[in-house]
Amino acid sequence: MDMGDAPAWAALVVSIGAAAVSLKSRGDGRRAADAAETSVEEARRSSDAAERSAAVAEETLADQRREAAERRAAEEEANRPRALLRIEHANKAKWQLVNHGTGPAQNVECVDDVEAMHRNWPSGLSLLPGEVYDFMMAGSMQAPIPSVIRVRWEGQNDPVPLRVPPRIG
Known part of the structure; x- marks a missing residue:
């Protein structure tokens, strides 16, 4: 190759540019994959938190129902006819x-x-x-x-x- 061969020089410059773009894309792909993994982990944590929240809500509802049943039973007992x-x-x-x-x-x-x-x-x-x-x-x-x-x-x-x-x- 001689110094005067312009198409060869142009091909060299294009191949260096392609290699740079390829390396840059590879880095961007890694960052995208890392972001995707982070997103999946956050979604998993969010799902776990939602399950815990639902369990607490179910327990609270069960407690409220039990308290309401106890209150009704106490009212019925208080209103039950009694001899005095x-x-x-x-x-x-x-x-x-x-x-x-x-x-x-x-x-x-x-x-x-x-x-x-x-x-x-x-x-x-x-x-x-x-x-x-x-x-x-x-x-x-x-x-x-x-x-x-x-x-x-x-x-x-x-x-x-x-x-x-x-x-x-």
């Missing part, structure tokens, strides 16, 4: 067992042995809401009228102390 028994003095030796509640009291029984009571309450005594049962109780030195009578009824396993009010007249 009280002892009231009618006159002289006449006393009354009154159901002031919203539910019936079935099989009411006096747990205490009250000597001042003239007759024990009948077996299977039941009082509907607002219903009254009259009984006789007269105190003496040997058998005073108690200040509390304990009673039990269906659904009420533990005896409930009922205050005996002071006698009127």
